[in-house]
Amino acid sequence: MRSDAGDPSPARADLFPATGGSSRRSSAGRPRSARISPFNDPRYGAGTSEIGVLMDLEKLLSDRLAPAFAAVAGGPVDPLVRRSPRADFQSDAPLALARRLGRPPRDVAAAVLEHAVLDDVCESAEVSGPGFLNLTVADRTLTDLVAGLVGDARLGVPPTAAPQTVVVDYSAPNVAKEMHVGHLRSTVIGDAAVRLLDWLGHRVVRVNHLGDWGTPFGMLIAHLADLGEAEAAHELSMGDLDGFYRAARAKFDADEAFRERSRQRVVALQGGDERTLRLWRLLVEQSERYFLTVYDLLDVTLTEDDFRGESAYNDLLPGIVDDLDRLGLLVSSGGADCVFPPGFGGRDGEPLPLIVRKSDGGYGYPATDLAALRQRTGELGATRLLYVVGLPQRQHFAMVFAVARAAGWLCPPAEAEHLGFGSILGTDGRMLRSRAGESVKLVGLLEEAVARATDLARARNPELDAEAAAEIGRAVGVGAVKYADLSTDRRKDYVLDWERMLSLDGNTAPYLQYAYARIRSVFRRAGTDARRDAPIVLAQPAERALTVELLGFGAVVAEMERSLDFHQLAGYLHRLATTFNAFYERCPVLRAPDELRESRLLLAELTARTLRQGLHLLGIRTLERM
Template structure:
């Protein structure tokens, strides 16, 4: 009976609309306004009756849409059941609340398409979270001729909200929907952190993710320009590994090209017996400079260098041997830096793609994607006005464009990657935009199946706000920077008397944690798109959003249980009966902050900006500090300082805080220390 009534009402609405439309056409002719559209009457049209008809038409159209949607829902109830909130599939507070509110929004206004995410509230008196879609909905309704206001819309949405264990209460203030979380639900979530550890959100699909980062050139020392790619890329790889994806960490090394011809020619002259006896070329940077000087000044040497390139690319045994020697020396130098920073990578040089470059050129030729231009073979992407890729040079050689196209093809077709992330400085954005455009044009890349991300970043500046260089104007070597960091960290720890209270082993661990942690954190806590000023003084500050402060806060938290003489076993036993405390406002604030963890990760997965995680870490540290100052974990006698009472529930909250911070540390590559 209900369905028949719906069909009857819909038929009447359709008849009304047809009648109105016929009258509208008549009125439009009378008004002699050929450009009048049903949904957009110009302000200069003076025809009140026409406007009234159009408004009535829009209202009926809206009603008609509601009726059609109601019938669709009636015919597909099993499908609708899947959209309801399921506590068993809970991944995060923000996601769950957004899901609940979106369902209510669609039920209240089924013909309105508005997407809005629930956001944390700025003030406790306005709840813990807010849903602000009412403004957009009211605006959309007004455009359709439906007179309402955000406050009425908000109340209509709230009336459709389903009861759920995650929400304690809801209230509206104007167009804002304020949401208070259910404390028992949150207590259980935080207790799971204590008993089961920090777990990632549940994956909808496990992906194969390739992160291309660091990318130094063989025969050249890594410099400060490689710092950001290495640090950012490692953290992105760690994030996806924690989330459960299969991650390929690729170091796309420049190990092929003209420079190797000149290096091999110089090797032949300086160490003619290099094939049988390992040459002492530890200082590869000096060796490179010597060969480059000869290449630029000696025409005969230059000819020999080009000949060496041809022989190398022809895979002649002695030339391959010389090339391998040079690569091995570079590889050892790179690895020293990666070991210090705790970076793991799989090297895949440009040489790996040599045969694949030949294959991709053949593919592009056969599919007529290449054009001849002054002896070169070039390719244009999908976007007009883009600079084309040079696929084959006039001398028949390949370019970076060729190797990057071959690499992308290999990663999609051979590696079967679902997502490919390039961590490269902002100056390369144009190159990668053309790469993705060309790859899509020739059907190597299908964006609907494979996501590609260009993760650009700004340059490192000195304290004079100019590009970071040595006093002599040279680029700062990365190893020199790390050595300076160790020296500064040691001085800082000594100035605070840590050398007197820490054992030599503890001091060495603290020094490395501070030195490398401050370099990483100073990079990651800035929005990667911006340039940032490199300053050891700011990095080593123990106040504010710095690595030193974070390391200190972690050490402080971990020491609380030790100072109370509570063992890990006793803490685990207490977790069986105690509840996470939420009565004090500072306890509740810390609990809510900890439960933002998965939401912060979801944000980074989308925009690949690690500064969100650093800001979140600082929020945790601030919330914990407020909690610790207001809520006693250990109560002592005022006279003799003896422990009177240990609040096990608050110790459990300390443990949960430490675990979340430790996981954040791991993702951004910080190493916590037991003493500092």
């Protein structure tokens, strides 16, 4: 069972229905008719929504505008509906269409308006500026849609109509080596991808592509043998993997006899020597045990079942070479077996090979990656392969994918995507390093985050007992690190700045967690849940703004299924929290007259559920109090 520490199962199941599984399934292939509305669709009674899709305002407006555009253009046109600073929404499409039709943009916009049926959902719809359509949604539409959200455990996000098998390759630490900040991004981003795709109803296979094979293992095993198994196991179980590695390395550099023993160990390992293999397994097991403690601290859903080291593909490697040869793709160059995918050049302008088998007969990581890919599309039947690996390996994956396509191991509908990411920088703008110039230990980083967050919690709240402070410190500290990673475009480098990411305001995890805790506090005081059937009343602009924001969750999540750009979800959650805090400031909940009080409790509950679900998708915990 996966130790999903961030599972949103609430203390009060009635208030926060579980959202882990696909509890409701919308009718697949449902027609996207523009004429279906919350008001005329018999399946769509207020508060008892059977389908999630029409809780999405953008889609509702888009569906209404599409036929009108089609009528004007004589063919399908995407209405390009988006949020607008001048109204609730705007359509940009008339501008582009005007050129195609050779008519003035404002005329086109006006013609679209004439054809569009918007009266029942919009308070106003008008041509604006050079030819935009500004749409202001009727309050009645907002209250009806948000009432549908109340009854929807999935908050307006329907499960996918086309489930795929998705393999997510992420984390991938190296045996007998410490996890460092470089593994942080892969682990955090990969885990968010897994959580999202799983929630959307895909079959997700986590693969932790452990670095558990290769020449360094000769050295490590030789060192292990010198120490004796018992002593080595003890050292490794302390979690000091780097100490072990460094000691082996130092002997390797200094001692010729040790170097020779190391080389013999490599040969013995590859030759399947039982005693050597046993030592190797000890190394792997101890390392895996250590990695699991890091994953536990990180609140990541990886378990022991997800380890699939490079060695797992060893038996498949000769077949890869043979089959490439049979397909006529293999070229011998400099004694190595290579494939030269077109379009890749090297330093000297020569074609760049993917070296499948080295001149010494050994296999490198290209062979392993090809074998793994083939196993994923073949045996596992995956149609989406994600590789959460740093951007420097971009060319490598482009070549592997190109060769796999040429070999027929990667063909539609299956597709592979390198989910690359940038580096973590220090506040000096350079790659994050420890003072000694080494890579920074991941656990050290996490421990510092937790310690800092715990201190902050104590300083804010001196009456907290030690246990509560520790729990808050952990959720906030780890959440802050993960959120800092996920809240900016993953392709860019980002600066790790303690002050900023642990700050209680700004686009940070603590800010979002605090908004959630505040809402929970309201419900503790209320001593009751929100009444599910209470009508939503939009008495003030802040209530209206919050409602519009709540209705945007589905569109953001839907967009991320494809892009996996988690900073968009982070941005949405921050916007939602900001909008809620403004609402909270101006709209008393518990002190309000009955009707308003019930309505506001519902809005608060929806906000909390959305924050919790959104943060959960990012792998970040919420707290009942802070």
